Amino acid sequence: MENKILVTRSSMPPYEEYIEEIKDMWDSHWITNMGVKHIEFQEALKKYLMVENIDLLTNGHMALELSMQALNLQGEVITTPFTFASTTHAIVRNGLKPVFCDIDPTDFTIDVSKIEKLITDRTCAIAPVHVYGNICNIEEIDRLARKYDLKVIYDAAHTFGVQYKGKGIGEFGDVSCFSFHATKVFNSIEGGAVCFRDVHFGEKIYDLKNFGIHDAESVQAVGANAKMNEFCAAMGICNLRHVDEEIAKRKIVVERYKSYLEGINGLQLSPVQDDVKSNYAYFPVVFDEKVFGASRNEVFAALAEHGIGARKYFYPLTNSFECFHGEYDINETPVALKISKRVLTLPLYADISLEDVDKICDIVLKCRKQ
Numbered sequence: 001m002e003n004k005i006l007v008t009r010s011s012m013p014p015y016e017e018y019i020e021e022i023k024d025m026w027d028s029h030w031i032t033n034m035g036v037k038h039i040e041f042q043e044a045l046k047k048y049l050m051v052e053n054i055d056l057l058t059n060g061h062m063a064l065e066l067s068m069q070a071l072n073l074q075g076e077v078i079t080t081p082f083t084f085a086s087t088t089h090a091i092v093r094n095g096l097k098p099v100f101c102d103i104d105p106t107d108f109t110i111d112v113s114k115i116e117k118l119i120t121d122r123t124c125a126i127a128p129v130h131v132y133g134n135i136c137n138i139e140e141i142d143r144l145a146r147k148y149d150l151k152v153i154y155d156a157a158h159t160f161g162v163q164y165k166g167k168g169i170g171e172f173g174d175v176s177c178f179s180f181h182a183t184k185v186f187n188s189i190e191g192g193a194v195c196f197r198d199v200h201f202g203e204k205i206y207d208l209k210n211f212g213i214h215d216a217e218s219v220q221a222v223g224a225n226a227k228m229n230e231f232c233a234a235m236g237i238c239n240l241r242h243v244d245e246e247i248a249k250r251k252i253v254v255e256r257y258k259s260y261l262e263g264i265n266g267l268q269l270s271p272v273q274d275d276v277k278s279n280y281a282y283f284p285v286v287f288d289e290k291v292f293g294a295s296r297n298e299v300f301a302a303l304a305e306h307g308i309g310a311r312k313y314f315y316p317l318t319n320s321f322e323c324f325h326g327e328y329d330i331n332e333t334p335v336a337l338k339i340s341k342r343v344l345t346l347p348l349y350a351d352i353s354l355e356d357v358d359k360i361c362d363i364v365l366k367c368r369k370q
């Protein structure tokens with residue numbers, strides 16, 4: 001059996017570096033509840049992400065869920081089904097109704113030309129997703145939000161370190177939610193953050209992540225427990241020292257993929273957008289079976305046969321999940337439906353060898369029926 005190539009591999013600092021980072025905790029015995037590592041990590045991230053306000057949480061999902069709670073949203077939230085379960089679940093778990101907008105066929109983010117006709121007097125917010133490192137049409141979303149007085153909560157789980165026109169991507173919208181899950185470009189084992197505009201929102205989130213406890217004798221909100229612990233913060237501090245180098249390596253991998261797959265009939269790749277400094281988070285390929293000569297599922301199976309784990313990401317669409325019992329009509333988002341049936345993200349992480357990329361591309365291209 002050949003060595004397996006997984007779709008991603010978690011970044012980790014040198015072992016000694018992490019051990020050094022956590023040493024102090026054996027003196028202090030302070031291992032969670034906003035300790036020194038939490039504070040240090042938060043300050044370092046603020047600089048790196050170029051944002052004004054940030055708070056750390058246990059994961060990206062709680063960032064989304066508690067942000068919606070902190071904004072006191074009620075009614076309908078316009079979002080897309082071409083995302084991870086988390087985005088839609090955060091909406092539903094807040095007692096809100098997701099209203100699904102279709103996606104743009106080239107960058108896979110929310111199709112801003114289709115938002116306005118979904119706005120009703122019950123709409124309270126837009127929850128767009130930056131997908132694969134591609135960013136949403138920020139200006140147009142901002143214009144609509146102002147016109148209709150809507151909150152904007154970006155799911156920025158895929159856009160760690162991405163900049164738009166020289167600004168940190170977390171600076172846009174009312175709130176941007178990042179994920180530092182082990183599988184992401186940057187990780188703190190598990191972790192997440194909210195970047196936000198309004199300091200009053202920040203105070204609410206800070207309480208909500210700690211059961212809504214405002215001070216020792218005052219509990220002002222029905223909060224959750226979503227505090228980042230010190231071991232995760234220490235991992236984040238270490239990984240942050242290496243993340244630029246990792247993104248640079250990812251770029252080389254992406255360029256290698258492109259050298260084989262760009263310009264091949266029937267394959268759609270995802271170009272870096274104008275004015276965007278990319279993080280090379282994912283390498284999605286959309287297969288047009290009739291033109292390319294093989295379907296997404298055939299390519300997926302051929303790679304699996306060689307021990308290579310590509311991922312049907314995002315498939316299925318969130319509006320087709322069993323847990324929603326057919327409440328949503330997937331045909332209302334035909335572009336998302338089409339892309340989700342055709343897309344595959346190929347293995348991509350900083351230390352994947354270029355030989356492995358060559359091998360993957362070779363297998364993909366050999367899938368074509370002559």
Ligand SMILES: *Cc1c(COP(=O)(O)O)cnc(C)c1O
Nearest residue numbers: 059060061084086157179180181
């Ligand atoms: C990973 C991810 C999340 C959830 O983040 P966790 O840290 O795993 O909770 C949310 N949205 C998207 C698009 C993601 O990829």
